[in-house]
Each structure stands twice: as structure tokens, then as C-alpha cells.
Amino acid sequence: MNGAKSLVSTLLKAGVDTCFSNPGTSEMHFVAALDQTPGMHCVLGLQENIVTGMADGYYRLAGKPACTLLHCGPGLSNGLGNLHNARRARSGVVNIVGDQATYHRPLDAPLTADTEALAHTVSAWVRTSRQANEVGHDAAAAVQSASTLPGQVATLILPSDTSWDEGGIVAEPLAVPVPQPADPSSVLNAARVLRNMKNVLLLVGGRQVLASTQKLAWRIAQATGAHVMADYTTARVARGQGRLPLERIPYGIDQSIEKLKRFEHIILVGTTPPVGFFAYPGKPSIKYPANAQLYTLARPDQDVEAALQALADALSAPDTAFPEAGARPEPGKGAATPESLALTVAALMPDNAIIADESVSYGRGFYPYTYAAAPHDWLHMVGGAIGNGPPVATGAALGANRERRVINLQADGSGMYTLQALWTQARERLPVTTVILNNSKYNILIGEYKNVGAKPGPTAMSMLDLGNPGIDWVKLANGMGVEAARAATLEELADLMRASFRQDAPFLIDLMV
Amino acid sequence: MNGAKSLVSTLLKAGVDTCFSNPGTSEMHFVAALDQTPGMHCVLGLQENIVTGMADGYYRLAGKPACTLLHCGPGLSNGLGNLHNARRARSGVVNIVGDQATYHRPLDAPLTADTEALAHTVSAWVRTSRQANEVGHDAAAAVQSASTLPGQVATLILPSDTSWDEGGIVAEPLAVPVPQPADPSSVLNAARVLRNMKNVLLLVGGRQVLASTQKLAWRIAQATGAHVMADYTTARVARGQGRLPLERIPYGIDQSIEKLKRFEHIILVGTTPPVGFFAYPGKPSIKYPANAQLYTLARPDQDVEAALQALADALSAPDTAFPEAGARPEPGKGAATPESLALTVAALMPDNAIIADESVSYGRGFYPYTYAAAPHDWLHMVGGAIGNGPPVATGAALGANRERRVINLQADGSGMYTLQALWTQARERLPVTTVILNNSKYNILIGEYKNVGAKPGPTAMSMLDLGNPGIDWVKLANGMGVEAARAATLEELADLMRASFRQDAPFLIDLMV
CATH class of the missing domain: 3.40.50.1220 (TPP-binding domain)
Structure with missing residues (x-):
């Protein structure tokens, strides 16, 4: 058995059965091992920040880590933004990075980079396997580390010869430490x-x-x-x-x-x-x-x-009921405001929905208007690295076994960071409804700019405005196989949301705000 | 004068007049200084790997560095892939990263990351300014470092209080060392x-x-x-x-x-x-x-x-003529093959064109069929981190003052890494013709997989195939304001290329290969 096969078998034994991946040449033996060992669901992301953001969203719902599969230092680099977010969200991720063979690394081939240094910036645990017979044990340790509450990023770096060399040993799962009690x-x-x-x-x-x-x-x-x-x-x-x-x-x-x-x-x-x-x-x-x-x-x-x-x-605190949330809200009418949009989403979301919120400045006030919605989970972007919403929505849909509707409330500027996640939603036929809050600008920054004490002139606006040319999210979604439509009013939004909730497939609504 | 204004004035004095940017909150004083100091052309990229890739392409043509403007450690993370490529291409980049205020950093706010560690993985020179009166001198040193042949990445990290505090001093340009003679x-x-x-x-x-x-x-x-x-x-x-x-x-x-x-x-x-x-x-x-x-x-x-x-x-080697390249090739006919596509590009490219080549596996054999083309410059992806082509094409068009036609020969899988570059091409009305080599798969990896000695099964293909759903590049380009059309044959490609060369605007051709 080669190292790669021992890796896949060890991961499966430890309960890691989902792999978010964008592999490269140095990972082909891992890909072959995945092909030859049944049980792992492999989900392709078209750029690594999609891959790592999906792993974050998956953990938040599944409560156990998925693994990633990234290609060398630069592939890890591309996924660092959402690994930063995962670290801040305390999401467990078994972050697997294929890398140059041990004996090839000293030659400083073009893709060679300081993979360990990159990994340390986001990981609680980093290890580079040295030979095939260590890979199984290292993988078990990585799963243990990623699963340790409250959840953390564990990066396992696999030089390609540790994957293809014979001598792999499947490792037993390592016990995950229970959380310490408070003092x-x-x-x-x-x-x-x-x-x-x-x-x-x-x-x-x-x-x-x-x-x-x-x-x-x-x-x-x-x-x-x-x-x-x-x-x-x-x-x-x-x-x-x-x-x-x-x-x-x-x-x-x-x-x-x-x-x-x-x-x-x-x-x-x-x-x-x-x-x-x-x-x-x-x-x-x-x-x-x-x-x-x-x-x-x-x-x-x-x-x-x-x-x-x-x-x-x-404190001998007696049991007591929560305050009544009140009646479920009615959908709003006419042009969207933050308040009327929040009420509309609250009115329409099905039971047990998942809200993946990267609404940024527009959504600051969504909370009070959604207290009376159906029971749901609200996922926040914790680390502040924009481009978290679309992949987290995608991973959360998989972490919830496609059984819950995910609504991604998504600012347009941030959404353009990781729009490729839409393609994975289409490929996996995930029940994700994306609502783009399209204001054609980095509105948070225009707000921040005012704190500088000046009105933005043409040069500043050339870095803050997204309206020239306008971004057509319907075309972008269609280009990646996701059905989409534009909504100018909340009534149109409501109709489109209701229709999308009836389908086991992704849908995108480009809402003009 | 605050630190930010001393920064902008110092950069302009040193000849840095182009800023590729995706700013955030911590950079608003820099944005304000750019607004208030005429002379800097600011070019927005919709994700940081576009920003850094444009700076790479710009340097290859302009022969002098542009600056970037990135937001905190995670913004730098997003741009590391193409900074890796710039490092390998020996492109000079003045890489400016705004960061947490000096006194805010110890609080470990959500966006705080180890910015210096990230920067060191791609930079020959890293410095964090400590106070406003150092920013001008640090900027001059960064330009000197980035301009030192053969060109390198110099990262200047600016805590936000060094930008907004008064006491900025404009620094004189520092002399760039001439290259050492060979022994x-x-x-x-x-x-x-x-x-x-x-x-x-x-x-x-x-x-x-x-x-x-x-x-x-x-x-x-x-x-x-x-x-x-x-x-x-x-x-x-x-x-x-x-x-x-x-x-x-x-x-x-x-x-x-x-x-x-x-x-x-x-x-x-x-x-x-x-x-x-x-x-x-x-x-x-x-x-x-x-x-x-x-x-x-x-x-x-x-x-x-x-x-x-x-x-x-x-060696007293006498002057001698180059061998004749032969007659300019004729465009190919029918369905594209690597050879006939290369001949078609060689036949049609205008004088002094720039080829931004991220054709990956499809383009391995383009070289011999293009010797007899009009004089041109061919830009290669040197570092191996995919997603270099579209932003390098964009930056090269700007580095050549929009005066030369850029042809981006772009593999589809790699193109999806940085498709957002198309939007900047539309915004800046750049003469870039993108030819997507659309084979709906990571073909290089399917080739590599065969070296493992097996035929890819369904799980492997789930990570190597891009055809489910198919990616419609015409819609993606249109969604970002770039005109586009599909070509099934080389005749159609030739018609579309000729038409695009007549326009001072970007165009995308989705070529089925």
C-alpha cells in the first residue's frame, strides 16, 4: 500500500468522508487513491479559496471536519483567505497540501514555495510527512487536531514521494480530547x-x-x-x-x-x-x-x-420561557430597504433554513427584523476576509446533507471574490438560494471614506465604484450553470425565492438595492 | 502632511505612477491621498490576485514597477499566488499592504494576521513602517528594491496610523544599483x-x-x-x-x-x-x-x-544575420488543433503584439509554428501558479500604454482562477483579445494521471472534469462588460480576431478545442 492509500483509508476510518479539492500534478497519487478507495465524496472547487471556504461552511453544519486537497504552496496561498476565516470561526479543517517530493524540493523548481511558513499563518497544527510509512499516523493526528473543540485548522503537507512510495500504514483514529471544564x-x-x-x-x-x-x-x-x-x-x-x-x-x-x-x-x-x-x-x-x-x-x-x-x-436560576418572538413577519413591498428586505427574508424562509450572511454594510440591521422568522441557523463571516459567503453557503449545504435550504445574503463586491462557488453549487445540485445585494459599489468603503473627512473624488471613486461597467450577476450565474433572475422589487424577490425553495437546485437572485 | 500623502508623493517622485488596488478600511487615508495628489493612475481589481498579476504584467512591459494596494494580511494572502509568479518572473512590484494600526494590532482584531510572515514568502524586501515620518523613506527604499534588476517584490506594510498621523516627509528617490558585471x-x-x-x-x-x-x-x-x-x-x-x-x-x-x-x-x-x-x-x-x-x-x-x-x-565572433523565419503562415481551417491554432494566431497577430500565454497543456507546441509571425513579445507563466494569464494580459496592456494588442491564450481551467480580470479590461477599455482554449477539463491533470498507471474513474474525474455543468465563457465575459463570442472553427476564430483587433476594447473568444 502506498502512502496515498494509507492516507485515504485513515481519513475514512476517522470519519472524514468529504474532500473539498483542487488538485494538481503533485497530488495525482492521492487522486488515484481516492478513486480506488470507495467512501469519500470529492467536491471540486474552481479556485482554492472556494475549496477552503466550503470546508469552513461544512464544519459549521456537520460538526466534524472535511479534508481539503490543495496543490503546493501557491495552491495553499490561494486558499489562505478563507482558512483565515475558518481559523477565526473556529472551524475544524483537515487541510491537506500536496507538495514537491522530498528530494525535488532542494532544486527550487518553479512551484516551490515556503509551504510550512504559509501554513503556520492560519493553522493550529502543521506537519510535513517525511516518508510513506508516516502518512497514516500523521493523517490521524491531523484529524485529531482539527476535531479538537472548538475546532481548528490542521495542515498536513505531503511531499509527493510520501504519497507514491510503498510502505503506507493505515492508522487508527486518535481520541479527540474532550473540552476542558472551566475553572x-x-x-x-x-x-x-x-x-x-x-x-x-x-x-x-x-x-x-x-x-x-x-x-x-x-x-x-x-x-x-x-x-x-x-x-x-x-x-x-x-x-x-x-x-x-x-x-x-x-x-x-x-x-x-x-x-x-x-x-x-x-x-x-x-x-x-x-x-x-x-x-x-x-x-x-x-x-x-x-x-x-x-x-x-x-x-x-x-x-x-x-x-x-x-x-x-x-445561582439556582429557575427554568423560564424565552420571550415571545411575535407573529411571523409579512414580506415587504416595493423597492428594498435593509429593514424591508430582512422582513421579507424572515417571512419566506422555510423551517430550519441556513442563512449564510455576507451582506456586509447593507445587512448591519438585519437582526431585529428576523427574530420572528421560522427556526433557522445564521452563519456569520467572522474573520473579515471577504469572499466567505458563497463557499460557506456551498459547504453548509453539504454539511447539512442537502436537507436544509441555504440562503446566501451576499454583497456584490464580496461576492465577486469567490463567484466560482456557484459552479460547484450547480455541479452538486445544492439547495442554495443566493440573493445578491447589488448596489454596484464597495459601499462599506464609501462609508469609511467619509470618516476621513472628505467626499471621494474621481480617483477615490475609481477604487470604490463597481458600476463601470455594471456587473450582470444573472449572466455570471448562467455562465456557471446556475439559474438566475433579477429582482427590482421585494414582490419580485418574494416570487423568485418561493420558486427557488421548491427546487432541489441552486438559484441566484440579483436584487437591486 | 500625513504619512499617506508623503507616500503618494514619494512614489510619484520615484516614477511610480500606476497603482493596482483593492483597498479596504485600513487604507482609506491612502485612497484619500491618491485622490488629493494628481498623477497616479489607479486601477481596481475585483480580487487581489488580479491586482498582483496586473502588477506583474505591467512590469514586464513598462520595465518599471507599479505599486499595489492591498488590505491587511488576508488581502495579501489573496494576492500571493500571482506574487509568487511575479517573484519567479523577476518582476519588480512595490507591494503596499495597509494593516492594523500599531496600537490596535495587539488586540488581535478579526482581520489581524501575520502579515510579515506572509510577505516574506514572496518578497525580497519586507518592511513595516513604524511611524508617519518613516513612511516616505520606506517607500523610496521599496521602490529602490523593486527596481533593482532583475526585478523583485518589495513589500511595504503600513499600519493605518502611520498613514493618518501627521509628520510625513516626502523622500527623494534612491539610486537603483546597476547590475553587477559578470565575473x-x-x-x-x-x-x-x-x-x-x-x-x-x-x-x-x-x-x-x-x-x-x-x-x-x-x-x-x-x-x-x-x-x-x-x-x-x-x-x-x-x-x-x-x-x-x-x-x-x-x-x-x-x-x-x-x-x-x-x-x-x-x-x-x-x-x-x-x-x-x-x-x-x-x-x-x-x-x-x-x-x-x-x-x-x-x-x-x-x-x-x-x-x-x-x-x-x-571569441571575435563576427556579426551575422538570423536565419530567415520564412513566410508568414496562413490561418488554419476547420476544427482547431494545437498546430493549426498556433498558425492562425501567427498569421493574424498585428505587428508588435503581446502574447500572454497561459495555454498550459494545449499550448506546449505553439512555439515552432509562430516563428514567422509579425514581431511580437511572448509572455510566459513562469511560476506555475495558475491564474496568471488574464491579469498579466491586463497589466501588460497598461504597461504598453494601451498601444499594443494583447492576445491572451488562456486555458479554461486556469482562466476560471482569475476571470475577474475581464472586468478591469472592460473598465479600462484595454486592447486585450482573450482566446479561451475550452476543453472543459483540467487536461494537464488527466495527462499526469495516466502517469500513475491507471485510467481515471468517476471519483478522479469528479476532480478533473469541468464539463458538468459546462462553463459558458461568453456569458461570463458579458456579465463583466466584455463583448464575447464562441468559435467552433478556426475560420470563425479568425473572423472574430480580426474584428477585435479593430476595436480599442477587450474581446473574448470562447474557442472549442
């Missing part, structure tokens, strides 16, 4: 703060904020008068009817400071102190008051739910 | 080999193989009986009528070994020993005979032309 003193301390202090915020975040986490946080808040809020950078939030109408810290620094100014004590639950995406001249870098006291109940790598349970017990 | 003993040694030995190959390569270099090499070869050949990895070759019909080392290892087996002595002229792109089981890694003697006349960073001149003088 009992953290629980006691949080209980003390919640009992004795006013203006306390329970800030939940991290990899996912499930309904069960929300329930415990809400019980604690109700018992103590504390407030509960979600961090801005949360990868997945359970929302809609039967869940907590959970406010989220805003993106903007001014709005965040306004929102958090009344809190004197902030208890961090599976997240880190909230800071601005960027610094701005003369403004604070942190979103919370400088004199607020911060406490950590549980770090993202600890058992967040057990810590909340222990805290609820310590 | 005189290398010239004498090469002359000795050429006088006394048989089966000598003069292998020319590096950044560009100009007509003047070819003339000297040909004189030397004619005077001594040596053979002249171009390296496979040459960024730019002067070709066509009035130039040397210069053979190029093949891509494939078997073909290369066959081609080079008769040479016992190889003199390297501005290039490095020819090695395979990849290792293959049981095959050599090097393309030349293991017992051949290698000599370096001039390294790529030395003055190659002066060394050839000194060698010609040492």
Missing part, C-alpha cells in the same frame, strides 16, 4: 458578580451559540437582572421562533460603544473581549467602557455549556 | 569551453530574452558551433520576424531529457540549471544529462547583455 473559581466568581453587581452583561459567542446555550444564559439573566448579548464575531447562531431574540454587538465602533456604555461588568462566555475591526483616529479600539470589569466564565476552548449549567445551578 | 573569469571560462568543446548549449533565460541578447547569443553560436536555446521559465521573449527562431526547453521531463541529451556542456546565461516542475517516480529531477558540465556566464542578477558582449568579443 470552578470562574463559575463562583461569575455567580458572585451576577448576584451582587448591577449593569452586568453576559456576552456569549465563539463557534456557535446554540439554543441550549441561549436557554441557560437566559435563565441566568432572568434570575439576576443581567443582560445577554451575542458577540459580533460568532460563527453560528440558532435563531427564529423558539429561540432567544438575542441582540448582537454591532460592527461599528461608535454604535458598539453606545450599545455597551451602560455595562460595568462583562462576563465572557466562550468568547474574547469585544474590540473594533479597525482603529480609527481619535476613537477607542475597544467596544466596551474602559472602566468596565471583564470576567471569563469559559474560554472558547473550554466546555461553555457545562460552565453555563454550573453557573445556573450556583 | 571576468566566467567569460574567459565560457570562451574556453566554446572554443574547445563539442556539444555545447548556450541556455538563455531569466527575466527577458530581448532581440539584442538573442543577436549576441546567435553570433557566439555561429562562431563556435554551439547551440542556443531558451529556458522554459523565461518571463518574456522577443519573437517573430527579425528575431531568432529560438527553441525553448520543453515542459515535460521526458521531452526535455530527450531534447538535452546530446549536450555535454551547458553555459547558463541569466538563468539557473533547468529542472523539472515536479518529480515523477523513477525519473530524474533534472532536465540535463547528469554528466553534463554546467557553467554560469552570468547570473540573473548580473549584467547578462554585457557578459554576452564580452564573450562575443573574446
